[in-house]
Amino acid sequence: MFTAIDAARLARPGHVSRNTWLTEAVQEKLARDGWTVSEAVERRHG
Template sequence: MSFDSKTSNVRPLDRINLRLSAATFAAVDECRAARPGSVSRNTWIAEAIEEKLARDASAGAQAEGQRRNA
């Protein structure tokens, strides 16, 4: 995996600006409201990113296994 110079200086916990459409904000807020308890947008988005990264890593590992077995 390669990183550009902008990401090489990321601290352990860092901030970014994220542009999302009004429709995306509404969908996030709808999902947050359906969830028990109270969760912030930031937490919900961070969890969604972690889930996506885990799925992609799993899919990559599965594809690698299929290439090895071919």
């Protein structure tokens, strides 16, 4: 998994850390599922 992630992030211009790449991927997944980060936090904390 890390090999594929590293290949994808290294293909981008500039330096993108693995953590940044993973964070962006999670944000994209949440958005596709209809969530925003603030909605997720709000629902988590009630």
